[in-house]
Amino acid sequence: MGLFEKIFKPQWGVHPDDHKRPAADAALRFLPAPAQVHMPLHQHVGGAARPVVAVGQKVLKGQILAEARGNISAPIHSPVSGVVRAIGEVTAPHASGLDFPAITVDSDFADKWIELDAVADPFSLAPEEIARRTAAAGVVGLGGATFPSAVKFSLGKRLAVGTLIVNGGECEPYLSSDDRIMRDFADQVVDGVRIVMHAIGAAEALVGIEDNKPEAIAAMRKAAAPFPDVKIRPVPARYPMGSDKQLIETLTGKEVPANARAAEVGVLVHNVSTCAAVHKAIRLGQPLVERIVTINGGAVANPGNIYAPLGTLVDEILAFCGLREAPARLVLGGPMMGTHLKHGKVPLVKGASGILAFNAVEAEIPEAGPCIRCGSCTKACPMGLLPLEMAARIRSGHLEDAVEFNLTDCISCGCCAYVCPSHIPLVQYFVHAKGELEAEERTKLRSEAAKRLTEARSGRLEREAKEKAEAAARRKAEREAAKAKAKAPAAKNTEEASA
Amino acid sequence: MLMAVGSLTVMGLALGGLLGAASRYLAVEENPIEAELQAMLPGSQCGQCGYVGCAQAAAALARGEAAVTLCPPGGKSVAEALALKLGVTVDLSAVEDKGPQLARVTEEICIGCCRCLKACPTDAIVGAAKQIHNVIQDACTGCGACVDRCPTEAMNLVPMPVTLQHWIWPKPAVA
Numbered sequence: 244m245g246l247f248e249k250i251f252k253p254q255w256g257v258h259p260d261d262h263k264r265p266a267a268d269a270a271l272r273f274l275p276a277p278a279q280v281h282m283p284l285h286q287h288v289g290g291a292a293r294p295v296v297a298v299g300q301k302v303l304k305g306q307i308l309a310e311a312r313g314n315i316s317a318p319i320h321s322p323v324s325g326v327v328r329a330i331g332e333v334t335a336p337h338a339s340g341l342d343f344p345a346i347t348v349d350s351d352f353a354d355k356w357i358e359l360d361a362v363a364d365p366f367s368l369a370p371e372e373i374a375r376r377t378a379a380a381g382v383v384g385l386g387g388a389t390f391p392s393a394v395k396f397s398l399g400k401r402l403a404v405g406t407l408i409v410n411g412g413e414c415e416p417y418l419s420s421d422d423r424i425m426r427d428f429a430d431q432v433v434d435g436v437r438i439v440m441h442a443i444g445a446a447e448a449l450v451g452i453e454d455n456k457p458e459a460i461a462a463m464r465k466a467a468a469p470f471p472d473v474k475i476r477p478v479p480a481r482y483p484m485g486s487d488k489q490l491i492e493t494l495t496g497k498e499v500p501a502n503a504r505a506a507e508v509g510v511l512v513h514n515v516s517t518c519a520a521v522h523k524a525i526r527l528g529q530p531l532v533e534r535i536v537t538i539n540g541g542a543v544a545n546p547g548n549i550y551a552p553l554g555t556l557v558d559e560i561l562a563f564c565g566l567r568e569a570p571a572r573l574v575l576g577g578p579m580m581g582t583h584l585k586h587g588k589v590p591l592v593k594g595a596s597g598i599l600a601f602n603a604v605e606a607e608i609p610e611a612g613p614c615i616r617c618g619s620c621t622k623a624c625p626m627g628l629l630p631l632e633m634a635a636r637i638r639s640g641h642l643e644d645a646v647e648f649n650l651t652d653c654i655s656c657g658c659c660a661y662v663c664p665s666h667i668p669l670v671q672y673f674v675h676a677k678g679e680l681e682a683e684e685r686t687k688l689r690s691e692a693a694k695r696l697t698e699a700r701s702g703r704l705e706r707e708a709k710e711k712a713e714a715a716a717r718r719k720a721e722r723e724a725a726k727a728k729a730k731a732p733a734a735k736n737t738e739e740a741s742a
Numbered sequence: 743m744l745m746a747v748g749s750l751t752v753m754g755l756a757l758g759g760l761l762g763a764a765s766r767y768l769a770v771e772e773n774p775i776e777a778e779l780q781a782m783l784p785g786s787q788c789g790q791c792g793y794v795g796c797a798q799a800a801a802a803l804a805r806g807e808a809a810v811t812l813c814p815p816g817g818k819s820v821a822e823a824l825a826l827k828l829g830v831t832v833d834l835s836a837v838e839d840k841g842p843q844l845a846r847v848t849e850e851i852c853i854g855c856c857r858c859l860k861a862c863p864t865d866a867i868v869g870a871a872k873q874i875h876n877v878i879q880d881a882c883t884g885c886g887a888c889v890d891r892c893p894t895e896a897m898n899l900v901p902m903p904v905t906l907q908h909w910i911w912p913k914p915a916v917a
Contacts, residue, residue: 285906337909339904341904341905341906341909343905668914672913672914675913675914682908686842690784690785693784693864694785694786696863699865703865
């Protein structure tokens with residue numbers, strides 16, 4: 244660390260105990276194909292996929308189960324070979340514990356891949372073709388955001404992004420899946436990075452890796468040595484370094500404005516695991532059906548990283564690692580931003596980087612006290628917000644006042660709640676308020692749509708009435724014309740008769 | 743030259759005066775708050791408040807003839823917003839807020855009479871004579887105008903199902 248960084252080291256964020264080892268140092272284990280997998284249709288940001296298989300149909304590993312629906316969506320592929328058992332509902336890996344649609348596949352344990360369309364030289368392909376293949380492979384952001392990667396490629400191409408930022412921060416405590424992929428598959432990651440650079444037309448790639456992962460930094464430096472445009476940049480270990488806005492600022496000095504995308508400051512962020520998935524999608528033609536997931540927490544007997552097929556139930560993966568005791572709490576993702584699971588009958592999804600089984604000590608939630616206005620949360624907030632002011636307003640139900648304090652800029656990282664000496668659930672207030680605001684927005688859109696429909700209907704009724712009146716007038720005119728015609732020859736006849 | 747300037751000035755003054763007088767004596771009486779109130783109402787013209795449509799309901803509200811709790815589809819949130827706008831205090835505990843609702847057809851007893859689809863203010867019901875009708879959920883406002891029209895009680899209002907996209911984190915319990 245240079246003198247400059249020493250003086251101007253980041254003031255935001257927190258530095259929790261990382262709890263990454265010994266799980267990060269344990270060798271990667273491979274989970275054998277489970278008897279049954281449940282592939283949810285909605286594992287990404289955007290529209291849920293539409294099933295293209297029927298119950299009873301035989302499928303191979305990597306065969307498409309559901310196609311993308313809409314501009315922002317991703318297809319779903321079978322993680323095992325076998326038979327489609329059902330298209331129904333499973334519990335979602337979501338704090339609500341609600342169900343969502345999924346395709347259940349019974350494994351035949353053969354693990355037979357579908358015929359793969361590999362590309363020997365991806366750099367001869369057009370960037371659009373790489374985006375198309377990435378989209379077809381169902382690759383989404385594996386850092387947790389699960390935004391379809393191909394959509395980001397075309398965005399980067401359109402906005403002429405010069406720098407690709409590769410996110411190897413992995414700042415969440417307990418997690419080490421990105422660490423493991425960089426240690427074990429550094430070549431794949433670097434190749435994926437180069438393919439993504441080609442796809443978005445970036446001139447350089449900056450790989451940001453927190454300095455608490457020296458083995459990963461060494462492995463990546465070795466793999467990137469032949470490619471001078473891929474630069475490995477260790478960054479200080481500080482939560483939330485893995486958040487795109489913080490990583491961009493640390494690596495480039497550019498601040499992403501509020502309500503703007505990273506591409507607008509000329510950079511694009513992709514996770515290291517996403518880059519490895521792009522490598523597999525292009526070089527091997529393999530769709531995204533497996534991922535590395537960290538199993539960690541006090542209740543786990545053999546914590547470590549597992550290479551598991553998607554759709555495997557959390558309980559089965561935990562059983563594979565062994566449990567010391569019944570977990571007091573299950574969390575999908577990291578302890579700071581992860582999702583609390585009500586039970587383990589939940590499938591592994593694309594965005595799940597870790598499964599944490601906490602023992603009673605780790606899971607304890609201290610009772611909240613009153614705010615003493617110490618200001619710790621304002622110092623910790625990486626977005627420079629005033630969590631105490633926002634929380635006070637949300638607590639009294641004045642959401643609009645909280646928005647005045649830039650609630651919409653909150654990234655829900657949880658630093659404020661972490662540092663609060665009174666244990667006030669600050670970030671929980673913000674997540675709740677953001678949900679309420681979104682619901683209000685939805686209601687507004689709905690009523691606007693209702694108004695449009697009402698207007699369209701009254702317009703239609705008016706038009707119909709007018710058309711009816713016109714038709715009646717026309718018929719009347721026709722009748723009268725016919726009558727006049729009938730009269731005229733009659734008059735002629737009488738004239739002739741009189742003559 | 744003088745003639746032209748003079749005649750145009752006289753004409754301008756005369757016509758201007760006429761317009762000014764017309765705007766004073768022929769003005770349509772409209773309360774400016776009406777438009778704002780109308781924008782707050784759902785706008786589906788369902789008529790459940792007893793007025794012909796939302797514009798008439800807004801006019802009645804502006805005159806102080808109607809209670810802010812008049813709009814059943816709007817529920818508690820609309821009543822609250824109206825009370826805030828009109829500066830009146832209202833006891834909302836009596837307002838039953840059933841949350842957003844949707845119309846649903848019980849397909850077993852629908853006889854395909856087409857009465858409900860004529861009543862729908864947003865054209866949210868599809869159907870034809872002697873065909874089972876159905877409700878387009880995205881277009882339904884839950885106003886209930888169709889419910890009374892159904893001769894077989896096949897049309898009912900049900901709460902809008904909570905999906906992952908609609909679910910909201912509960913507010914933390916106050917310490």
